[in-house]
Amino acid sequence: MGEHRSSSTNAAVHPATATCGRGDMVEVDVGSSAAGVKLLAACASITPQKILLPDAGGPGLGVVASGNHLPMIGNVAPGLTAEDSLVGSAVHVCPVANGISNVAKNNIVSVVGNVEHCMSDPTSNLIPDGDDSYGAGSVLEPNLVSSLEQTKEGITDEVLMTTSEGLANIGLQDSMGIASSPRTNAMAMNKAFLGLLQLLVLLLPPSLRDYLWAAPSHHGAGQQLQVYHPIILSAGISCPVLEAQLTDAYTPSLPRCGELKGKGWFPLWNSKQDLVDHDYVSCFEEQMSLVFDPVTNDYQNRPGVETRVPDFGSAYGFSYKDDSCPFCCNIKLRDELETLGYRDGDTLFGAPYDIRHAPPRPGHPSKVYSDYFARLKDLVQNASAKNGNKPVIFIGHSFGGKLILDFVNSTPLPWRKQFIKHLVLLSPTPSTGFMEVVTNLASGPSCIHFDAAPHLALRTMWWSFASSLLSLPSQTVFAHDPLIVTKHKNYSAYDYPDFLAAVGFNMEGMLPSTKLALPTNLSVEAPMVPTTYLSSVGIQTIKQVVFWDGDFDVYPENVFGDGDGVVNWNSVLAFVNELKKQHSSENILFKFIKIPNVTHSEIAIQDNSLKIIMAEILEANS
Numbered sequence: 001m002g003e004h005r006s007s008s009t010n011a012a013v014h015p016a017t018a019t020c021g022r023g024d025m026v027e028v029d030v031g032s033s034a035a036g037v038k039l040l041a042a043c044a045s046i047t048p049q050k051i052l053l054p055d056a057g058g059p060g061l062g063v064v065a066s067g068n069h070l071p072m073i074g075n076v077a078p079g080l081t082a083e084d085s086l087v088g089s090a091v092h093v094c095p096v097a098n099g100i101s102n103v104a105k106n107n108i109v110s111v112v113g114n115v116e117h118c119m120s121d122p123t124s125n126l127i128p129d130g131d132d133s134y135g136a137g138s139v140l141e142p143n144l145v146s147s148l149e150q151t152k153e154g155i156t157d158e159v160l161m162t163t164s165e166g167l168a169n170i171g172l173q174d175s176m177g178i179a180s181s182p183r184t185n186a187m188a189m190n191k192a193f194l195g196l197l198q199l200l201v202l203l204l205p206p207s208l209r210d211y212l213w214a215a216p217s218h219h220g221a222g223q224q225l226q227v228y229h230p231i232i233l234s235a236g237i238s239c240p241v242l243e244a245q246l247t248d249a250y251t252p253s254l255p256r257c258g259e260l261k262g263k264g265w266f267p268l269w270n271s272k273q274d275l276v277d278h279d280y281v282s283c284f285e286e287q288m289s290l291v292f293d294p295v296t297n298d299y300q301n302r303p304g305v306e307t308r309v310p311d312f313g314s315a316y317g318f319s320y321k322d323d324s325c326p327f328c329c330n331i332k333l334r335d336e337l338e339t340l341g342y343r344d345g346d347t348l349f350g351a352p353y354d355i356r357h358a359p360p361r362p363g364h365p366s367k368v369y370s371d372y373f374a375r376l377k378d379l380v381q382n383a384s385a386k387n388g389n390k391p392v393i394f395i396g397h398s399f400g401g402k403l404i405l406d407f408v409n410s411t412p413l414p415w416r417k418q419f420i421k422h423l424v425l426l427s428p429t430p431s432t433g434f435m436e437v438v439t440n441l442a443s444g445p446s447c448i449h450f451d452a453a454p455h456l457a458l459r460t461m462w463w464s465f466a467s468s469l470l471s472l473p474s475q476t477v478f479a480h481d482p483l484i485v486t487k488h489k490n491y492s493a494y495d496y497p498d499f500l501a502a503v504g505f506n507m508e509g510m511l512p513s514t515k516l517a518l519p520t521n522l523s524v525e526a527p528m529v530p531t532t533y534l535s536s537v538g539i540q541t542i543k544q545v546v547f548w549d550g551d552f553d554v555y556p557e558n559v560f561g562d563g564d565g566v567v568n569w570n571s572v573l574a575f576v577n578e579l580k581k582q583h584s585s586e587n588i589l590f591k592f593i594k595i596p597n598v599t600h601s602e603i604a605i606q607d608n609s610l611k612i613i614m615a616e617i618l619e620a621n622s
Contacts, residue, residue: 234400239329250304257283317352391421401428430575433473526582566600
């Protein structure tokens with residue numbers, strides 16, 4: 001859909017895939033169905049009097065709202081030109097009864113200017129359309145509600161969008177002057193619909209049009225992007241590989257842990273099965289652990305252990321550590337990009353990192369990440385130079401998305417504007433915090449686990465990581481809500497020192513209160529470059545843990561809320577709203593896309609959500 005405007009408005013509306021103007025922000029909800037999801041996002045300048053309505057799910061079908069009326073798909077509203085009206089939107093409709101125009105069987109249909117949800121109550125009456133001249137009667141599919149609420153200034157911007165499945169049931173014949181025979185109506189409607197569709201598809205850039213129009217199994221087949229912007233990938237915290245070598249200074253706790261001393265580099269964190277097969281899990285825990293140096297106020301490896309992250313610069317520098325998820329760690333996304341013509345080391349790159357360390361912050365230096373950011377800056381500049389000085393597109397998932405934000409915010413603004421075209425963030429871990437950080441501290445890391453060893457066995461190792469305390473639930477978002485419940489004491493975001501003492505948290509050479517930088521004052525820094533933020537919702541996500549007897553050496557009972565299975569939804573919204581506010585103040589594009597019913601780890605794996613992601617990447621690339 002387009003902006004809500006009066007019939008006298010002549011300002012042009014951008015096509016769905018046009019480059020948004022400065023200051024445009026798009027917030028899009030995407031519904032899911034078995035038929036798949038196709039997302040296009042309309043864009044137009046937003047003012048307090050003009051609220052942008054996001055596009056729904058079809059390949060270029062267009063409608064606009066004018067004069068508080070909702071035109072039928074393809075109609076040109078009074079006072080608007082075809083260019084104004086056809087802006088790349090589509091809606092799912094209630095089925096019509098026996099081919100009768102503008103009547104929905106067992107459903108409530110639209111009245112002019114007010115879209116209601118379909119009702120499947122068999123006692124519902126057949127309700128005729130409110131106004132044939134505007135084609136009202138196109139309503140959303142059962143159990144999905146559009147909040148196109150009429151307001152004094154127009155229409156609100158919360159739209160629950162669905163796929164284009166079932167569009168052939170729309171009663172177009174009245175507005176098109178087609179005969180009233182149901183069979184004839186259906187044939188004529190389909191012909192008119194297909195003709196309209198062919199015209200509207202031409203509005204899309206070729207790369208995006210071909211991708212959205214292809215069947216899922218044909219994505220990339222024979223397709224080549226006409227314009228390449230180099231892409232740099234970053235994946236979640238379980239995905240980078242870590243290699244180690246042991247020097248004479250290493251004193252192993254067990255004889256077998258020293259068997260590789262002096263034998264060069266070996267994969268320390270690459271294959272869970274290898275660690276289990278070689279009875280190396282306890283050695284892995286020891287050699288992965290960090291120690292804190294109070295002299296440098298920084299973290300470092302144990303004496304005699306040297307580590308490195310291999311394959312920096314390659315999109316193949318990320319891998320899942322067992323066979324349970326072959327497409328995790330952006331592997332399916334990488335494959336999809338390669339089928340479109342991207343090539344590792346030429347147009348496609350990766351930025352793997354050391355999962356144990358944390359980016360520097362005031363009072364907490366990090367040599368590892370200072371060096372990493374310097375290498376990443378060189379990678380960006382080299383990737384740009386290799387591709388005709390085009391700026392790069394960053395794509396980051398989970399912790400990898402957080403690191404991209406931290407990196408971008410560490411660079412001068414003129415440098416960003418020169419070298420960064422777009423950020424695509426896939427469920428990034430927000431600085432506003434989430435509960436999994438707490439559960440990892442209490443019960444051991446969920447991102448590093450072995451079937452042969454419980455999470456608790458790796459808890460002490462996890463405590464040694466500087467990254468273990470990143471993104472604790474913030475006081476600003478979680479307030480005084482009890483996050484950890486026991487029969488003697490509850491712990492909120494204001495009680496972390498007490499909680500850490502209760503679980504036995506300890507760092508070699510320092511006290512927990514010295515290490516912990518309490519998130520008392522929430523600080524969210526927006527990247528100030530065009531950004532698309534995609535996050536899933538509708539998945540049970542831990543919001544509270546109960547250790548009733550106060551025994552933190554057993555697994556807790558969990559209380560669930562909304563989120564993506566990892567990140568709490570209230571934190572996502574707080575984080576996104578702050579990013580959006582900062583971007584809006586400088587008229588910089590920020591698009592937020594909510595995808596229901598896909599988990600945090602599968603957002604770049606499931607076909608429907610991956611298709612949405614690819615559409616956004618191709619739009620950023622055009």
